[in-house]
Amino acid sequence: MARNIVISIDAMGGDAGPAAVIGGMVKSANKNEEIRYIVHGNEAELRPLIEKQRTLDGIVEIRHCDDVISMTEKPSRAMRSGKGSSMWGTLQTVENGDATVAVSCGNTGALMAISMLRLRRAPGVDRPAIAVLWPSRGPAGHNIVLDVGADIRAEARDLVQYAIMGTEYARLGLDLALPRVGLLNVGTEEHKGRAALHEAAELLESHAANPDVGMEFVGFVEGSDIGTGNVDVVVTDGFTGNVALKTAEATATLIRGFLREAMEHTIFSRIGALFALTSLRRLQKRVDPRRINGGVFLGLNGAVVKSHGSADATGVSAAIKLAFRLAQNGFSQKVADRVANAAKPEAHPK
Amino acid sequence: MARNIVISIDAMGGDAGPAAVIGGMVKSANKNEEIRYIVHGNEAELRPLIEKQRTLDGIVEIRHCDDVISMTEKPSRAMRSGKGSSMWGTLQTVENGDATVAVSCGNTGALMAISMLRLRRAPGVDRPAIAVLWPSRGPAGHNIVLDVGADIRAEARDLVQYAIMGTEYARLGLDLALPRVGLLNVGTEEHKGRAALHEAAELLESHAANPDVGMEFVGFVEGSDIGTGNVDVVVTDGFTGNVALKTAEATATLIRGFLREAMEHTIFSRIGALFALTSLRRLQKRVDPRRINGGVFLGLNGAVVKSHGSADATGVSAAIKLAFRLAQNGFSQKVADRVANAAKPEAHPK
Incomplete structure (x- = not known):
């Protein structure tokens, strides 16, 4: 070859x-x-x-x-x-x-x-974005989250473009035919959140209504939806996305540390850890940020x-x-075409 | 009594x-x-x-x-x-x-x-805030994070008040004599982030210079600092704080689920889990959101x-x-006095 x-x-x-x-x-x-x-x-x-x-x-x-x-x-x-x-x-x-x-x-x-x-x-x-893969319970094993830090601002129009670009990334990177897109907000009710989010939600609603676009718009999602099977592409501004990403990484590190301490605490738990070694390594692999390393500039x-x-x-x-x-x-090229x-x-x- | x-x-x-x-x-x-x-x-x-x-x-x-x-x-x-x-x-x-x-x-x-x-x-x-306790490696075992959702907006003046109120909460709730306060941003360099954050940083710098205030201002912190020993009080607007909190909760849930699956995966890991039961329960207790339940309105x-x-x-x-x-x-009353x-x-x- x-x-x-x-x-x-x-x-x-x-x-x-x-x-x-x-x-x-x-x-x-x-x-x-x-x-x-x-x-x-x-x-x-x-x-x-x-x-x-x-x-x-x-x-x-x-x-x-x-x-x-x-x-x-x-x-x-x-x-x-x-x-x-x-x-x-x-x-x-x-x-x-x-x-x-x-x-x-x-x-x-x-x-x-x-x-x-x-x-x-x-x-x-107008504004390129950085997208990351996020471990998830969803069908593809990952969510896509963007923007995680290219630009700290995002107008409604930018959020719509992030949604379009993220959808294409999900299609090619995660093999999803009809990616589900959500806008990150502080609640899923229609009245919540910033004005730009409401405007973006309206635009995405009408954009996704065209079946050629190949996107399912699920409306607002919350931080608690990232990493679940509720959504494939999570769209947000680069300030919020950057904080969310780093907070999640810190949380994973904190829990890994607590787990290590818990497993080393007594002679019984050390023996337990020996028995469970392969399984614990599998866990490690599943949440290891090195294995999903790579933000993509869109x-x-x-x-x-x-x-x-x-x-x-x-x-x-x-x-x-x-x-x-x-x-x-x-x-x-495909993203640009979309x-x-x-x-x-x-x-x-x- | x-x-x-x-x-x-x-x-x-x-x-x-x-x-x-x-x-x-x-x-x-x-x-x-x-x-x-x-x-x-x-x-x-x-x-x-x-x-x-x-x-x-x-x-x-x-x-x-x-x-x-x-x-x-x-x-x-x-x-x-x-x-x-x-x-x-x-x-x-x-x-x-x-x-x-x-x-x-x-x-x-x-x-x-x-x-x-x-x-x-x-x-x-002007704007009350909701503060939460966040499991941490810090001296008190918790960080305080605010605002996690009282108001999606926050001007520089609000961020300064959050810092003052959060400091008092850390003093009384976490027994810290001189709480270290950080402003949540997308980087620790001075030039990064939104204008309101820069203005707030300047105001806090001069505010904390007065020893009677009992606050140490550590400047900008990132999402990766929450839950570490680098800071005691993390100050942010209610939109970002709400997303960070819910994202961290979702991450903890995701990892707990992965851990459970890993421990049930083979007969060896099941035996291991039995040996490690007490230690795993200790871990559970340490990251259990029920045990640190309670947002405080400030x-x-x-x-x-x-x-x-x-x-x-x-x-x-x-x-x-x-x-x-x-x-x-x-x-x-003490918060109001401050x-x-x-x-x-x-x-x-x-």
């Missing part, structure tokens, strides 16, 4: 350094025979790491750059002076068509800013996957797997 | 009905010899339930009312036509001084609306504890315990 899906990778972002990124590339290349890489970073640092890995033989091109954008860099500064950086190079390679999709563990704000500069917004999109002329800043090789590999799937499906169609008057027959 | 702390209880709100409320009253009265109750609801329904309980002999006064405010009633309607309801009576009893604190499992929006009508806002408070002339709508006897008892503690400490002092120019010597 030809290795014909090219992924552009920023090897220098992230807290764990280039070794974790290369490790993730190896894991993915072992499992997937269609992947090739163009990797961006300091060649002197990257070449020895890559040459050690036989799996990567002949499937990696290194593009050297001198600079790295730090995790604390302001997005505005990254846009002005990020030109010689690994992140910049990673996105430029998608812009000029050498690769189909970009992956970076770097600074989210800077990555979004440079993505908007290099790839530009898809026609008709609404750009090109696909970008943001891996967690602290991702290790397993996390990077999960992000690469997601990037591959999106590239294979022509994802960003948004463009929604803007046409004939898309609203009623 | 005299039973001299009187708690006014709405027996008719809540999904579990009066039996759960009476059950909670029994549990609390068994443990606490200073409590008396004035209970509001349908006398014909309540009297037999109460007379069955020897613990409640002579310490309960029933005040009959015909109506109940439903869980789906709009707050505006509850204010207009809620006069004959158990919720109304519960708050009126605090208003006229017969009881020190009110407890209800009913409709949150209606409870806040009627509380504002009967008890009125404390001098200088910024009113009187104390109100909102118990979870689905609270059982254990949950109601936890809410009563919290109400008792607040009543015993003269809580609402807010009033903050408004005086001499409270800001710098």
